[in-house]
Amino acid sequence: ANSVLEKAKKEKVKPKIYDSLKTKTKTEIEPEKIEDSLVRFASHFPEVVSRAANEKSPHFVATYLVTLASLFNNWYANTQIVKKDDVESLHRVAITSAVRIVLENCLRNLGMGVPEKM
Numbered sequence: 001a002n003s004v005l006e007k008a009k010k011e012k013v014k015p016k017i018y019d020s021l022k023t024k025t026k027t028e029i030e031p032e033k034i035e036d037s038l039v040r041f042a043s044h045f046p047e048v049v050s051r052a053a054n055e056k057s058p059h060f061v062a063t064y065l066v067t068l069a070s071l072f073n074n075w076y077a078n079t080q081i082v083k084k085d086d087v088e089s090l091h092r093v094a095i096t097s098a099v100r101i102v103l104e105n106c107l108r109n110l111g112m113g114v115p116e117k118m
Helices: 002-010 019-023 033-042 045-054 059-078 087-109
Strands: none
Touching: 033 059, 033 087, 045 059, 045 087, 059 087
């Protein structure tokens, strides 16, 4: 995620989520299923941490971390995230930034350090 965000910074592509993307027609923007799954899955982080704390079972966070990293890796491998002058690119950089934050929080919750690059 860090390398994507560094490239976006170099290309001057700033993260931004556009509500207006939802109103465009399918021919203008064809949302990829993996992107939707990634965003949905990343949004479950608070519930996963809460369950892990309530049940004193950190493996829930570890399993979530591995699954999220796998979903991101799949999306990254199949998606051009940074593309100058592309509205979708701004949105995808924002998703990348959000996923990075969640991955970092997972690692910290497990008492692990956060590597700069993998």
